[in-house]
Amino acid sequence: MKGFFQLVSSSEFIRLFEDFHPLDAEDVRVSESLGRTLAHSIMAPEPLPPFSRSTMDGYAVRARDTFGCSESEPALLKVAGEIFMGQSGQALTLKPGHAAAIWTGGELPSKSDAIVMVEYTNKLDSDTIEIFRPVAPGENIIHSGEDFEKDSTVLEKGQLLRPQDLGVLSGLGLTSVPVFKKPVVAIISTGDELVEPGKPLTPGKIWDINTTTLYALVDECGCVPVSLGIVEDDLDSMFNACTKALELPADIVLLSGGSSVGRRDFTLKVLEMVDNAELLAHGVSIRPGKPTILARKGNVALYGLPGHVGSAIVVFYLLVRPLLRKISGTDASMGLHRIKALTAEQIPSVIGREDYIRVSIQWGSDDSPHTANPVYGKSGLLNPLIRAEGLLVIDRDTEGLDQGEEAEVILFP
């Protein structure tokens, strides 16, 4: 098992997710469901609105009593009462020639079929009004069930819940909602040179960067990160950490470091040691990110990520995030915004390899397009990472881009 497996493209890699299925459903409180994915479609348990309501402040009337009225010949109606907010409107039955004061959202009285806006009325005395404009039946009314009829579909399975969706669920009186469970992601950082931040460094050691970064990337994606700490670069330690991760149980295991061909191939060996794990990919024709490994044990994915954090970030957005979204019940996309931008300089690339170039963006205006500035730096430097705002994509059929060419940029969240 020397060297790379056959390299796959990023889209071939994503196709390997086909056999992974969404996690189980769980009920959570509506107030805690923001950003979660619906595990079942939601039907309206009751009609919404529950009763016919006024959409204006004014008077509930029988529309025919206003027909033909005008500024010069107002209709005269008797005010039979007021519908107070939160009180039953139907308790009042409107006789011909009568009107009832009503507020926006108030329940229509019985036998009324339209609302006249207060602006088109004039109060003559305590129980008589003039009306200057006729209304048609149904005017300024939302009928019971007009938003959602009882048992109609309100929200579809697989939908990400947004504030307005939660509002509608509340409007239906619901307090809990079925969503897919959040994926649990175990993070294992391997390397004999790594020290936990906050502890003192000894010569040849560095503080661990990857655990914090991957933890935050998982968090940003709405999933549950669990750090298993720093693990020594030896088979037993790594295998034990992996076993611990599977016992959590984790839905995805990220092993960071040790997956390049040069550095002892421990990750590959460890993944081969896991019972019933199947190696799906070793090597992706992308740069950075080539040494990525994917294995599968049932519905659990085990990743070997490149050791350099800059490469690990690219691989996370491109190849991990889509699987996290898929098993969260959404879809196998990155779920990131994309823009078009002109390249600020020539960018070399190679046919047969996808390149993801870190860029900062000079935002255009109405008349000028956006410009993408490559943020280069020696392999291993962190500086370019924090100056970058996104990844410019050069596909495998393109041999680099000229200065001023239009390209697609995937924006960081």
Add this chain to the structure above:
Amino acid sequence: MKGFFQLVSSSEFIRLFEDFHPLDAEDVRVSESLGRTLAHSIMAPEPLPPFSRSTMDGYAVRARDTFGCSESEPALLKVAGEIFMGQSGQALTLKPGHAAAIWTGGELPSKSDAIVMVEYTNKLDSDTIEIFRPVAPGENIIHSGEDFEKDSTVLEKGQLLRPQDLGVLSGLGLTSVPVFKKPVVAIISTGDELVEPGKPLTPGKIWDINTTTLYALVDECGCVPVSLGIVEDDLDSMFNACTKALELPADIVLLSGGSSVGRRDFTLKVLEMVDNAELLAHGVSIRPGKPTILARKGNVALYGLPGHVGSAIVVFYLLVRPLLRKISGTDASMGLHRIKALTAEQIPSVIGREDYIRVSIQWGSDDSPHTANPVYGKSGLLNPLIRAEGLLVIDRDTEGLDQGEEAEVILFP
């Protein structure tokens, strides 16, 4: 105090935020700082990397020992040892004609000044290698401090912390980071017709939608929502709720409902009753959202939001979120993505008023632009809210848009 104050535009409204200042700083754990805003710039406490490192697997050499070598005339070097990961490289001093095996990230031995990639070497016996390509001094090395020199600025005050930024903080050995406190936002829903979801409805009553929606909008923005529950539409109840909100203490108070001219103007009266509160705006020339009220008490903002949740959402994104971001230490922008899209149909508007039209997006491809479809519905309906993906902007100088005209769309997060 009848009718509206003088209407202001949305940009005039945003300018009213000038006197609000960011909240105090607090130290939080780096692992919990995702999405927070830096309250102070971060300087490197130590150089990063802390020592000069190899960027390749291979051999550390004195570059001059490789000068002139080639495939046909390789340089022969004695292997003086191996630098193990996490061990001091400087403990070994390289003599002329010597090399030391080294891994990516390993510390350079003393007196070495370049790394030869393992691919350009051949091991003749246990302590002799051939080298086929010369290296220049500094090649395949990251020098100590090359990423960040000691005391140089790593991250700037006001920056939103992303996964890669947290990674760099960890690389510097930092475990906590100074960020601006999260704004606390009190939510008060007023209306005699409102019932808490989960409790039974009586005639004329509806389940409260606004509390859940505003709670989620605040949450989505990374702030701390506190719901004060449903409050009756009377002055004392509302004033008491407002007092309770200020005692939390809340940084922003949202009163939802009751701010239209028609419906008794309680919100305005309540805000006028608050000690030392100054009314900054009553009425904004936007649609929806006209009846919005802003008052200020010291650094606390009190909003009267329109009662209909659809309008409240627009006002939140346009006029509340920028202030939340400003007092969180970022800037007074919405922080939302914008795209250009062609209108799917003619959209009427009125000079002198900004319109924010709910639209769904038909996403274009490389060759075709995006299309924005207005999602209309009677005022008061919720259905259009959940079908919309963003807000199409028609500015105050534009009298509607023709079908196929390009317009700006603010995308929901």
